Amino acid sequence: MTKLTINGLVKRFGDVVAVDAIHLEIDDHELVSLLGPSGCGKTTTLRCIAGFETPTAGNILFDANDVVGLDPEKRNIGMVFQNYALFPHMTVHQNLAFGLEMRGVAKTTMDERIAKVLETVQLRGLGDRYPNQLSGGQQQRVALGRALVIEPNVLLLDEPLANLDAKLREEMRFFIRHLQKRVGITTVYVTHDQAEAMVISDRIVVMFDGHIHQIGGPKDIYSRPVSREVADFIGLSNFIAARVAGKDGDGGYVLDSPLGQLRCDYADSLDDGQAVTIMVRPEAIRLEPAKPAAGTSNAIPGTVLERFFLGNIQGYRVTCEDDVMLQVQAEPWTEFSVGDSLWCVFDVERTWIIRD
Amino acid sequence: MTTSTPAIEDARGQGTGSWLRDNRTLLLLLPTLGLFLAFLLFPYLNMIVMSFRNPSTSQVFAPGYTVFNYFDAIFDEDLYYLEILWDTMVFGVGTTFLCLIIGYPVAYHLARTKSRFQNLLYAFVLSPLLVGVVVRCYGWIIILANQDGLINSTLRKYGIIESFIPLMYNTFGVGLGLVHIFLPFMILPLLGAIQSIDPALEEASQSLGASRTKTMIRVVFPLSLPGVQAGTVLVFVLTISSYVIPILLGGLNVMIMSTLVVQQLLDAMLWPFGAALAFILSVTGGLAVYFYLKFTSHFMKGIA
Amino acid sequence: MTAAVPRIRLGRVVYLGFITLVYVFLLMPLVIVVLASFNSGEFLTFPPEGFSLRWYVSFFDSESFMGSLFYSLKVAIVCTFFSTILGTTVALYVVRFSGRWREHLRLLILLPLLLPEILTAIALLFFYYNFDATMRALGLDMFVGLFRNSMVGLLIGHILITLPFVFLGISSSLYNFDMALEEAARSLGAGRFTTFRRVTLPIIKPGIIAGALLCFIISFDLFSISLLLKGIGVATLPIQLFDYVRWDYDPTAAAVATVSILITLMAIALTEKLVGLRSLRF
Secondary structure, eight states: OOOEEEEEEEEEETTEEEEEEEEEEEOTTOEEEEEOSTTSSHHHHHHHHHTSSOOSEEEEEETTEEOTTSOGGGSOEEEEOTTOOOOTTSOHHHHHHHHHHHTTOOHHHHHHHHHHHHHHTTOTTOTTOOGGGSOHHHHHHHHHHHHHTTOOSEEEEESTTTTSOHHHHHHHHHHHHHHHHHHTOEEEEEESOHHHHHHHOSEEEEEETTEEEEEEOHHHHHHSOSSHHHHHHSSOOEEEEEEEEEEOSSSEEEEEETTEEEEEEOOSOOOTTOEEEEEEOGGGEEEESSOOOTTOSSEEEEEEEEEEEOSSOEEEEEEEGGGOEEEEEEOTTOOOOTTOEEEEEEOGGGEEEEEO | OOSOSHHHHHHHHTTTTHHHHOGGGHHHHHHHHHHHIIIIIHHHHHHHHHTTEEOOSSSSOEEEEOSHHHHHHHSOTTOHHHHHHHHHHHHHHHHHHHHHHHHHHHHHHHHHOOOTTHHHHHHHHHHHHHSOHHHHHHHHHHHHOTTTOHHHHHHHHTTSOSSOOOOSSSHHHHHHHHHHHHHHHHHHHHHHHHHTSOHHHHHHHHHTTOOHHHHIIIIIHHHTHHHHHHHHHHHHHHHHTOOHHHHHHHTTTOOOHHHHHHIIIIISOOHHHHHHHHHHHHHHHHHHHHHHHHHHHGGGTTOO | OTTHHHHHHHHHHHHHHHHHHHHHHHHHHHHHHHHHHHBSSSSOOSSOOOBOOHHHHHHHHOHHHHHHHHHHHHHHHHHHHHHHHHHHHHHHHHHHTOGGGHHHHHHHHHHHHHSOHHHHHHHHHHHHHHHHHHHHHTTOGGGTTTTTTSHHHHHHHHHHHHHHHHHHHHHHHHHTSOHHHHHHHHHTTOOHHHHIIIIIHHHHHHHHHHHHHHHHHHHHHOOHHHHHHOOTTOOOHHHHHHHHHHHOOOTHHHHHHHHHHHHHHHHHHHHHHHHOGGGOOO
C-alpha cells in the first residue's frame, strides 16, 4: 500500500490562495479526514492529490514518487464524488468494469473482481441496473465499489455522504469505516460534517482559509483545540477572555477573568500577563444549587436565563457577572427554573486554554 | 453543480492546464470561426460599403462612393420610403401586440396544465414553427383567396354573398398571416418564463386574499416579464424583416420594407440603394428594440 | 360564495374555449392544405367535393417539383452533416476552452439568429457577386461562379442559419454536463480522448441528435436565403412552391406542401422517438 506525503502544497486561483503551504503525511492503512467549512481548501487539496488541479507549488508523494504533473489517469487513485458521478449510460456492472477496461484486465478476471466488489459493497444481483434505477444509498455504494475495484493506491472521498438523508448517512459512516479497515487502503476523506469526521477518522485535519490549524485524533481535536476556530467549528464551546496570573503549582495555570480567578491544566508554557481565551465545553459544567465548599476551583455564580430540553440533555443558558453567558448541557433530570440562582462549576482538567 | 465557484470554473477553463496550452483544441474552433468571419462578418461589412456605392444604370454599381443613397431614401419628396418604413413598424408593433394577448393565455395554460395531452399540445405549438413558411402561407391562400378561397366560395355556394369579401391582398390578410406565423415564437419564450415561476407563489398570493385575476395581474404577469420581453422582441424583429408573408398574402397591394428592398435588388437591380434601405430598416428596428429593452427593464427589477 | 361559482365556471369555459380556438387557428392552414391536396376539385369548398389523388399524380409527374424536392433534400442533408459537425466542435470549444472569449464567441455564433435572414441573404448575395468580380479582375477565372453557380453558395447560407440551433442545443447539454463524470473517468484511468469517447459523447448524444434533426427541418424549409442564393436554374422546394402559388392556385401545390409537411413530421417523430421533443431547444 501507499504512504501519502504532501509537502508545502500551495494552490492559487488568480489572487485567491485556496491552499497555503500545507504539510501532511498519511500512513498506509490510515483514514484521514480533511475537515473545515466550505472554501477552506479541503476539496482543492483533494483535487490536487487526484490530479484535477495543478499545484502552484509543493510536492505530493505517493510513497517516494512525486505525482505532481502526472495526469489523473496515471495516478491509480480511486475517487468517490459528492454526487457519485456514476456514468448514467452504463449499468452498475459497466460502471465497475470501466476502470478495469482502462487497465486492460482480462474479461474473466474482470468479472471475478467485479463480483467480489459487488459482494463487498452489498450490491450483489444489481449489476444490470442503471444508476437511475438505484436508491441514493445504493448509488453511493456503486461509487465506492467503482473506486475500489481498481485496487487504487489511495482512496479519495469528496463529501461522499452529503447527499444522503440523515439516517442513512449515519449507517454509511460505519460502513465506510469498516470497509476501509478491511481493505486497508490509504484514504483521504473530505467533509464539513464534524460528527462524520469524528466517527470515521483515524486522524482529523482541521482546515481554515487554506491553512491547517490542527491535526489529531477526534478526542484531541475536541478536548484540546489549538485555535478558537477549531473549538468553534467542532461542538459547542464557552469562551472566557482571561489573562495569565501565574503557575498554580499542579502543573496548571491561574488566570484572571471577569468571572474571577479560574484555574486550568495546561502543559505548554505561558507568560505572566499574557492574554488568552479559556474554553469550557457545555457538558463539562456542573450546576449546583448552593455555593460549593470553599476551595473549589472554577465556581461561578449565575442566573438561569433560558432552559430547553433535547431528550438526552437538559440545556441551560446561564448569565454570570459582567454579562458573560455560559451554555450548559446538564443531565436530563436536572430541574432548574428560569430565574433560579445557581453555581456553575467546572473541573480544572476539563478547562482548556487557547492562545490568542 | 454550479459553475460559479472558482474551483469549478477553473476546471472547465484551464484546470488541467495543458488543455488550454494544447493548441490542438483550436482545431475545434477554427473551421467555424473562419466560416463566420468570411461569410457573415465580412459580407455584412461589404453590405455597409455597398450602401455607399454610386448607383449605375448598366451595372449593379458604379465606381466611387456617395451618401445620396441614404439622402434619396430619407428626403424623398413624397415621403414614399419613410411611409413604407412607418407601415413596417406599425405591422411590427401590431403583430407583436396581437401575438402577446393571444399567446399569453395559451402559454399559461400549457405551462400549468396537468393534462396528459401536454406533450401533444406542445407539439401543436411547435409544429407550425417547423413547417415551412411558404406552406403555411399557402394554407391561408386556400382559405382566404378572394375569388375561389374556401371562405368566399363556400359563402357564395350557400348564397350568403354575391361576389366576394376581400380577405387577402390587403392589410387584413398580411396581418392574419403574420400573427399566425409568429405566434409560436411568442408562446415558446412565455412558456419557458411561466414554467420557471414557482406555483407556490400563486398559492401564496391566493392565500393572502387575491383572486385568480388579481394573482395573474400582480404576481404571474410581472414575474413572466423576461419571457414577455424575449417574445415581443423576437416577434417584432421577425415581423419587420419578414418577406414571404407580405408577398404571398399582400401581393402588390401591401408594401413593407423587406419587400421593397428585395424589389430594389432583384427587379430594379439598384444594389446600393437597396443596401441603404436595408440599413435604414435595421437601424430603425435596432433603435426601437434598444429603447424598448431599456424601458421594459425598469419593470423587471428583482427578476433574474 | 354560491353565487360566485357559476361565474368562475363561465370564466373557465371562455378561457378554455379561447385556447382551443387558438390551437385551431395555429393548425388550420396545415389541415386545410392536406385536405385540399386530397380534394378532387380545383378549389376547396366546404363541404369538399370528393377524394382524389390526382394532384399527387400531377406532382410526381412534374419534373420541376420532383427536381426541387430532391435538391432540397440534398441541400438539407449536406447542410445537416456540416452544421452538426461544426456546431458540435465549436460548442465544445466555446464551453470548455474559450475562457474569457466565451461570451464574444457565443454572440458571434448566434448572430445569424439575431440578424434578419433576408439581410444575411442580401449580404451573401453582394459578397458572392464581389467575389466573382474580384476573381475576374485578378484573372482567376476558374474561381468565378464558385459560389453563385453551384450548391456551395447556397449551402454556406444554410449552414450559417442552422448552425446556431445545433450550437445552442449542444452547448446547453455541455453546460448541464456534470464535470465530475469526466473526472471520475480520468480517476479510473481513462485518458482525455477515451473519456470523451466513452463518457462525454454518449451523454451529449441526445443533444446532438436533436440539433441535427432540427437543422434538417430548418434547412429543408429555409426560404429567404434560398431565394437569393440559389444557383441559376435550380430551386429548392420552398422556392418552387413559392413561384407556383404566387400565380397559380392549382392544388398540385397542396400535394407538394403536404409531402413537405409529411417530411417535417417524420423528422419531428424521429426526434420524439430518439430523444424526446423537449430536447429541441430554441
